[in-house]
Amino acid sequence: MFGRLLRHFRERAGLTQEALGLRIGFSKSQVAMVERGNRPPRGGFVERADAAVGAQGALMAAGEDVTGSYLADWFEDFAKLERLAAARHEYETHVVPGLLQTEAYARTVLQGGYPPVSEDVVEGRVADRLARQSLITRKDPAALSFVLELSALARPIGGRATHRAQLAHILEVAQLRHVTLQVMPPHRETHNGLSGPFVLLETKEQRRLAYLEVQDHRALTDQEPTVGNLFGKYGNMRAQAHDPEKSCTEIEKLAK
Numbered sequence: 090m091f092g093r094l095l096r097h098f099r100e101r102a103g104l105t106q107e108a109l110g111l112r113i114g115f116s117k118s119q120v121a122m123v124e125r126g127n128r129p130p131r132g133g134f135v136e137r138a139d140a141a142v143g144a145q146g147a148l149m150a151a152g153e154d155v156t157g158s159y160l161a162d163w164f165e166d167f168a169k170l171e172r173l174a175a176a177r178h179e180y181e182t183h184v185v186p187g188l189l190q191t192e193a194y195a196r197t198v199l200q201g202g203y204p205p206v207s208e209d210v211v212e213g214r215v216a217d218r219l220a221r222q223s224l225i226t227r228k229d230p231a232a233l234s235f236v237l238e239l240s241a242l243a244r245p246i247g248g249r250a251t252h253r254a255q256l257a258h259i260l261e262v263a264q265l266r267h268v269t270l271q272v273m274p275p276h277r278e279t280h281n282g283l284s285g286p287f288v289l290l291e292t293k294e295q296r297r298l299a300y301l302e303v304q305d306h307r308a309l310t311d312q313e314p315t316v317g318n319l320f321g322k323y324g325n326m327r328a329q330a331h332d333p334e335k336s337c338t339e340i341e342k343l344a345k
Contacts, residue, residue: 092124098142113137159213176232176291194255197247230267239275256344271330272339281325
């Protein structure tokens with residue numbers, strides 16, 4: 090909607106996308122992407138555009154509701170609930186969870202997506218991923234727990250230096266009093282999580298939800314018995330995993 094409003098005022102002012110870009114210090118392609126809704130307006134774009142097209146504050150008023158997020162539409166609902174969660178639990182099998190990723194590690198993961206996207210989009214997604222990590226550092230901390238397959242930690246994503254820094258960061262976060270991190274022993278012949286990764290949320294109102302994602306399919310649900318079964322499964326997995334102290338020891342071995 091912001092993009093449509095921008096286009097309306099630009100055309101009413103008799104400006105092309107290129108001409109508007111020159112007036113406000115952005116390229117034609119950046120103006121076009123904002124108008125199409127492909128990227129959020131950043132870095133003074135809204136204020137300068139409002140003045141350049143004579144919108145008399147209309148664009149600035151509309152821009153107050155533009156979050157500037159590169160999160161996918163289907164992820165927004167989960168992200169909003171995650172920010173307010175009283176507790177969050179995650180089981181991961183392939184990569185370090187986004188909440189625990191360093192900037193360099195996150196950039197490597199997001200650059201490897203398909204179909205390929207521009208560097209602007211990659212950097213926007215990296216920024217959004219790092220912003221989500223405020224859940225770890227907020228003043229009223231959520232109870233956070235992770236059960237991770239050792240294979241997810243062992244893959245040297247980003248190269249040796251990035252991998253080593255990533256493991257060091259995980260060990261640092263694991264020392265926080267509201268974080269519990271456990272590693273699933275690779276020699277276990279079976280455990281309750283073999284059907285794949287998932288995230289569990291508990292809100293301050295004691296609402297429980299589950300988020301599942303695989304390739305291009307994802308689901309956010311509060312329906313029973315699905316949610317109850319996943320919480321029960323996760324409880325069993327915490328008992329099947331290494332305790333937090335042993336888990337940190339295993340991660341330290343990887344780092345060495």
